[in-house]
Amino acid sequence: MSDNAKSARAPEAPYPRRWLMLPVLLAAMFMAQFDLYVVNVAAASLEKDLDAGQAALELIVAGYGFTYASGLVTGGRLGDLIGSRKMFLYGTFAFTVASLLCGLAQSPGELVVARLLQGLTGAAMVPQVLAMITAVFPPAERSRALAWFGVTVGVGAVAGQVLGGALLQVNVLGLGWRVIFLVNVPIGLVALAFALRLLPHRASGNRPRLDPLGAVGVSLSLALALLPLVLGQTEGWPVWTWISLICSVPVMALTLWWEGALSQRGGQPLLELGLFRNSTFARGLVVCLGTFCSFFSFMFALTLVMQSGLGLTPLQAGFTFTPLGLAFAGASIASPRMAARHGGRLVTVGTAVAAVGMVALLAVLNLSGGHTSAVRLLGPMVLIGLGNGLAVPALTGAVLAGVKPVQAGAGAGVLTTTQQFSSAAGVAGIGSVFFAALSSRHGVADYASALEWVAAIDLVLVLIACGTSVLLPRPPRAAAAAGTPGAAPAVNNSAPAAATPGNR
Incomplete structure (x- = not known):
């Protein structure tokens, strides 16, 4: 684009209804994240009412996560292909229908299939959220909008x-466990109604091709890695689980080779490999891996300890999580403005606080043993919630800082995939360590010991995230001192609208 053309575009007013649009997008993100974790608290009910065995429970809980993570990059490219607005509407409608099917399931097999479908429809819906935020919000406001996206990711998980x-x-209307899925139906329908009115219609002359080989390769490699992590412990780690894990590496390597070759030939690969040459983006993904894997595996294991180990009802367990949830929510709400002043520095502070919480948790578990109680765990839980509440919202903007406009949609897809893959891998992989440590014993001391293993692994992951976050960009001193909302690093939006995926 010429300098004259850029100047002509400069005074263009941003979309006037963007802040009304944002809650609609975040409602969809909340549903997807809520459903990733709400099933944890319903495991006992599913086992009793639906006669679900351990393998079925693992697939019901984590199957959603691996179809969700496996499809996110492809979902983002489909949004580039047919338009983010259309893809968001289709995805939200399909997610609502899949949630209804989950609530109506009559057998473990039906619920497993519905959950897998729910994950795929979530993968169609969620990438459009970041793409539209990146496309519609001007640079001075984008960091705040991205931070609210991060707030929703964490609050959705805690709310689960x-x-x-x-x-x-x-037990609303006597529906039992079904209500956790059926609640999405009215929320999805309301979100669709507002989305039809508030999401912008934007035309783009630059429509990429789909790259089916890349889509299959990325989805297959992620599925090959996640499936054995989900089922390995339950099935006793048979040969096929190890074969699947090993095969995921060459499949991903071949996919990356194909993506590079396609790019060199002037094609349009699903993965923008140039993103990984951006040091800020690459380091940010490492921080995402450590943060999301540790936090969500901790939440999963703690839920099992509360209900199965300490014998709390779902409501009592929910109340026990409330201080953690309040700490997370309070820190998350403060995080957007603090991120504007401190940028990646806030991620470092947040992960450091979470690390202190993990150390405190290890100390409490080691000292309490068989006398571990929910009250004794509250202090470490609050610290972990507070730290992640500071870090998670700020992380999205920090990771996308410096990504070129033409790579914004691709960067958002890779970031979201990394977040969800990390969450699912943490629940499945570290969850397997938890079950292995628990073995056949079921006393309070046994659950405390199993949670110690989880906390020790999570502490290592948080420390890696904290150390890497030191290398994330800081805002310029003048901007940080001013404390302006736009001071946090954000994706440059000076490129034409047609060049930004999702800007339609």
Whole structure:
């Protein structure tokens, strides 16, 4: 684009209804994240009412996660292909229908299939959220909008524990566990109604091709890695689980080779390999891996300790999670403005606080043993919630800092995939360590010992994230001192609208 053309575009007013649009997008993100974790608190009910065995429970809980993570990059490219607005509407409608099917399931097999479908529809819906935020919000506001996206990611997960327990205990209309899925139906329909009115219609002359080989390769490699992590412990780690894990590496290597070759031939690969040459982006993904894997595996294991180990009801477990949830929510709400002043420095502070919480948790578990109680765990839980509440919202903007406009959609897809893959891998992989440590014993001391293993692994991951976050960009001193909302690093939006995926 010429300098004259850029100047002509400069005074263009941003989309006037963007802040009304944002809650609609975040409602969809909340549903997807809520459903990733709410099933944790319903495991006992599913086992009793649906006669679900351990393998079925693992697939019901984590199957959603691996189809969700496996499809996110492809979902982002489909949004580039047919338009983010259309893809968001289709994805939200399909997610709502899949949630209805989950709530109507009559057998473990039906629920497993519905959950896998729910994950795929979530993968169609969620990438459009970041793509539209990146496309519609001007640079001075984008960091705040991205931070609210991060708030929603974390609050959705915490709400899965707190609200999920309350919904099960209240037993709305006698629906039992079904209510945790059926609650998405009215929310999805309302989100669709507002999306039809508020999401912008934007035309783009630059429509990429799909790259089916890349889509299959990325999805297959992620599925090959996640499936054995989900089922390995339950099945006793048979030969096929190890073959699947090993095969995921060459499949991903071949996929990356194909993507590079396609790019060199002037094609349009699904993965923008140039993103990984951006040091800020690459380091940010490492921080994401450590942060999301540790936090969400901790939440999963703690839920099992609360209900199975300490014998709390879903409602009591939900109340026990409330201080953690309040700490996370309070820190998350403060995080957007603090991120504007401190940028990646806030991620470092947040992960450091979370690390202190993990150390405190290890100390409490080691000292309490068989006398471990929910009250004794509250202090470490609050520290972990506070630290992640500071880090997670700021992380999205920090990771996308410096990404070129033409790579914004691709960067958002890779970031979201990394977040969800890390969450699912943490629940499945570290969850397997938890079950292995627990073995056949079921006393309070045994659950405390198993949680110690989880906390020790999570501490290592948090420390890696904290150390890497030191290398994330800081805002310029003048901007940081001013404390302006746009001071945090954000994706440059000076390129034409047609060049930004999702800007339609």
